[in-house]
Amino acid sequence: MIDRLKDNMSRYSFLIPSLVALGLVAVFPVIYAVRSSFYSWNLHRPAAREFVGFNNFVKLVTDYTYVNSVSITLLYTAITVGSTMILGFLLALLLKKPFKGRNVVRALLTVPMIMTQVVIGLNWRVFMWEPDYGLINWLLRLVGIRGPAWVSSVPFAFIAAAITNIWFMTPLVMIIMDASLASFPQSLEDAAKIDGASYWQRIIYVIIPILKRTFAFTLLLRITIDFRMFDIVHVLTGGGPARTTQLLSIWVYNQALRVSDMGYSNAGAILMMVIISIICSIIAYFGLIRGGEQA
Amino acid sequence: MSKVSRKNTNTPRYSKLKPQLLKYLKFIAIGIAVLIAFFPFLWLLMTAFKSMGDIQSLPPKIIFSPTLDNFRAIMDANFFKYLQNSLILTFSGVSLSMILGVPAAFAISRLKIPFKDGILFFILALRFVPYIVFALPLFLLFVERGWVGTRYGVVMAYILINLPLIVWLMKGFFDEIPKVIDEAAEVDGASRFQIFTRIILPCAKPGIACVLILAFIFTWNEYLFALILAGRHAQPLTVGLTQFLGGIEYGVRWGALSAWSFTLVFPVVTISLFVNKYLRKGFTGGGYNK
Secondary structure: OHHHHHHHHHHHHHHHHHHHHHHHHHHHHHHHHHHHOOEEOEOOOHHHOEEOOOHHHHHHHHOHHHHHHHHHHHHHHHHHHHHHHHHHHHHHHHOOOOOOOHHHHHHHHOHHHHOOHHHHHHHHHHHHOOOOOOHHHHHHHHOOOOOOOHHHOOOHHHHHHHHHHHHHHHHHHHHHHHHHHHOOOHHHHHHHHHOOOOHHHHHHHHHHHHOHHHHHHHHHHHHHHHHOOOHHHHHHOOOOOOOOOOOHHHHHHHHHHOOOEHHHHHHHHHHHHHHHHHHHHHHHHHHHHHHHHHO | OHHHHHHHHHOOHHHOHHHHHHHHHHHHHHHHHHHHHHHHHHHHHHHOOOOHHHHOOOOOOOOOOOOOHHHHHHHHOOHHHHHHHHHHHHHHHHHHHHHHHHHHHHHHHHOOOOOHHHHHHHHHHHOOOOHHHHHHHHHHHHHHHOOOOOHHHHHHHHHHHHHHHHHHHHHHHHHHOOHHHHHHHHHOOOOHHHHHHHHHHHHOHHHHHHHHHHHHHHHHOOOHHHHHHOOOOOOOHHHHHHHHHOOOOOOOOHHHHHHHHHHHHHHHHHHHHHOHHHHHHHHHOOOOOO
């Protein structure tokens, strides 16, 4: 009896500290956030805190700024995820055959995603997108185009935010695709080659179907990263101009720390979590669970 | 022999020039990609050592007389206080998460635990929750306890972002170690703790290194939690950087901005270049994409 107790103690002593820590710093805050999303609660008037039921959520779906942030976040995520998936996969294809210095190229190509996001956002804002002294407009002037005031005009701020993100996140897709191409069964490709399939036919009909799970997983990872994007865009445009780059994370941040409306901003965050959960579940279901059965 | 025969069957004679041309195109494409990817870091490296006049000159000066003015400027902006915060926050956040996470990964990989799949799913799900969902309630809870503006609060947030990553990746690395090894040790009478410290941990050294590097990079680069929780006195370098954007009255301090940025990204970029293989394994291996 005591032996079994001791055995269980040692078994759980490995795991329990972690779970307790996650309970304290992750689960408890989320429960707290859900609870406060049912309250009207402004930090400037903490005494006036009162239970309002689903009022905050009703207010959210009729709030122009929130709906705007949802659609902007979805559009932003679709564009950046789509572009990085394509570019990253193409880069991985370029690196598929061994050549001299391939590992150096791989290392140099991973630099963007390692760089601090705030550094990326601020430096792209100041050195790349700056209208007069910025590098991008200088390059445009060289070919005779007068570049816009990127970060402060519609719709160029959105485009600048998207391009900066594509630069930042393409390496992640490249790394994952590169690794899965390296472990791709060469015999399958050779078989298709002997059957007379061209290079692009082999990619579309042989490689992509077999890597379906990798694609689904990468898609999932990329969508969650961009959906919660804060750092780069916060310092690049601050959500402006005219809220055209106010992603959901930035909306919640502004609502909480500028307006100090805690119940409402927590409701916005919870609804944001619900939206991304639904998107992820759909992708996981079709790409991983059902796709898994086929493979 | 096989090489010769493949050449004959696969390369139609009429297009001998095409593969050669495609090869050149391929290397040009790779070259452009490398240039675009690595250029901003090079740019920072140069700008950090440029004088104000050189920074704003167009076309950009490749050759210039380097100056340390920008680094003197960031010293005046309390650089070392921020650096100290960054180092303490990163060190505590990463080491505490490792101490908690590695044994947990061992338990999930090796021991009989009820609801194991549920626990794994829970940990994975945490990685997909938007950070702002955690950041707000943590801020409110810390306000009540007076922890906003202390390092403790930020370190707790860093445990939150690192622990799921560490458990998930380390579980993958532990799974790769053949079970026969620890079963043999068990037969020899080793305790669970001994199996963990003497056998599993040494076998998983590359995995640990890889997870450590990733956790370091993510923590060093973290901005959102620090922005919300660090108050005035516990701010790391990432939050301190925004001061150079200035207001309308000062304008952007370009030189100081780039010097600060350079010192901020230099450690992570150097590490990533030197141990790139481990780094890539962290993003792809260890069951991460299974």
